[in-house]
Amino acid sequence: SQKIEQNSEALNIQEGKTATLTCNYTNYSPAYLQWYRQDPGRGPVFLLLIRENEKEKRKERLKVTFDTTLKQSLFHITASQPADSATYLCALLNAGNMLTFGGGTRLMVKP
Amino acid sequence: GAVVSQHPSRVICKSGTSVKIECRSLDFQATTMFWYRQFPKQSLMLMATSNEGSKATYEQGVEKDKFLINHASLTLSTLTVTSAHPEDSSFYICSARGTRASGAETQYFGPGTRLLVL
Numbered sequence: 001s002q003k004i005e006q007n008s009e010a011l012n013i014q015e016g017k018t019a020t021l022t023c024n025y026t027n028y029s030p031a032y033l034q035w036y037r038q039d040p041g042r043g044p045v046f047l048l049l050i051r052e053n054e055k056e057k058r059k060e061r062l063k064v065t066f067d068t069t070l071k072q073s074l075f076h077i078t079a080s081q082p083a084d085s086a087t088y089l090c091a092l093l094n095a096g097n098m099l100t101f102g103g104g105t106r107l108m109v110k111p
Numbered sequence: 112g113a114v115v116s117q118h119p120s121r122v123i124c125k126s127g128t129s130v131k132i133e134c135r136s137l138d139f140q141a142t143t144m145f146w147y148r149q150f151p152k153q154s155l156m157l158m159a160t161s162n163e164g165s166k167a168t169y170e171q172g173v174e175k176d177k178f179l180i181n182h183a184s185l186t187l188s189t190l191t192v193t194s195a196h197p198e199d200s201s202f203y204i205c206s207a208r209g210t211r212a213s214g215a216e217t218q219y220f221g222p223g224t225r226l227l228v229l
Contacts, residue, residue, distance in 0.1 A: 036220075043117075043204045043220035044155070089154065099145075099206075099218055103154045 002027040004092055004102035012108045013080055021075040021105045023090035032093040033066055033073050037086045038104065044089055048075075080109045114138055115207050117221035124195055125229055131191045132224045134205030140185035141207035145218065146178070149202040161188055195228045202226075 005024045013019050023033070032051055036044035050057045050066045050073065057064045063076040077084050087104040114137040124130050134144060143162050147155040159175075161167035161182035169175045177199075179191040188207075192199055204223045 041202070041223065041225065043115075043206075043223045046219070098157075098160075100157070101154045 002100070004028070004090065004100060006088075006090060006102040006105045008103055008105070010106040010108055012110065015081060015109055015111050017080055019077040019080045019084065019107055019109070021088050021090075021107065023073040023075070023102055025071050025092060025102075028071070028092050030092040033064075034091045034093065034099070035062075035064055035073075035075050036089040036091060036101075038089055039086050044101075047088075077107075080107075082109045082111050085109050115141075115205065115219045115221040117203075117205055117224050119224060120222060121225045121227075123227045123229065126196050127194055129191055129193045130195055130226060131189055132203055132205070132226075134188045134190070134207070134221055136186050136207040136209060136219070139207075139209040139219075141188070141209045142185065143208045144182055144188040145206040145208070146180060146188075146190050147204045147206065149204060149223075155204060158190075192226065195226070197228045200226055200228045 003026045032049055034049045035047045037047055038044045048059055048064045050064050061078045065074045085108050087106045089104040090102045091099050093099050116135045118133045122130055145160050146158045148158050149155045157170050158173045159167045159169045159180050161180050163182050163185050167180035177193055182188040202223050202225055205221045206218045208218050
């Protein structure tokens with residue numbers, strides 16, 4: 001069966017450090033992979049999209065890698081800030097153009 | 112960026128009543144709208160996909176007679192939870208995919224509607 005797995009345990013890091021979140025998937029052949037941020041009681045907010053033929057993408061302090069051989073994406077936040085504390089969701093857009101979400105990882109950045 | 116609004120943001124109702132949630136795309140035309148449900152500490156689960164002017168496609172396990180979806184225009188979709196029961200209490204989020212030049216592969220999400228059925 002198709003699965004999108006993110007670490008369900010919260011990630012606690014110190015302000016200024018780099019946060020790295022992992023998204024693994026099985027039985028998918030995604031055309032795209034996306035990362036979203038979700039704050040409590042709010043809808044997800046789109047952050048980055050990476051295509052299957054791209055290995056890395058950056059946006060300000062964010063970096064996403066996409067390894068279709070390992071079936072894994074890594075999401076990095078450099079120089080993390082307390083305001084980065086949120087739940088981060090990865091989502092796959094497959095060839096059928098349907099978006100499916102992982103369970104999300106909660107990030108806590110401590111000052 | 113694109114803006115998707117939902118109304119109401121929060122609703123409390125008695126068991127057995129029906130609740131309507133509106134989803135609007137404010138600055139683009141949404142050819143496809145999606146409705147998700149999210150339980151506490153869980154991920155978003157797709158309930159149904161609707162295309163403007165046609166019947167919604169429901170995911171397995173979602174009762175179409177209980178969750179009525181109408182996508183009457185390119186900027187408005189509604190979800191009606193009929194005869195709501197406490198187990199329908201959840202966070203409902205709509206999402207819209209449009210025809211903007213920014214890319215159809217990106218979905219824009221609404222802020223969500225918190226439903227509590229007593």
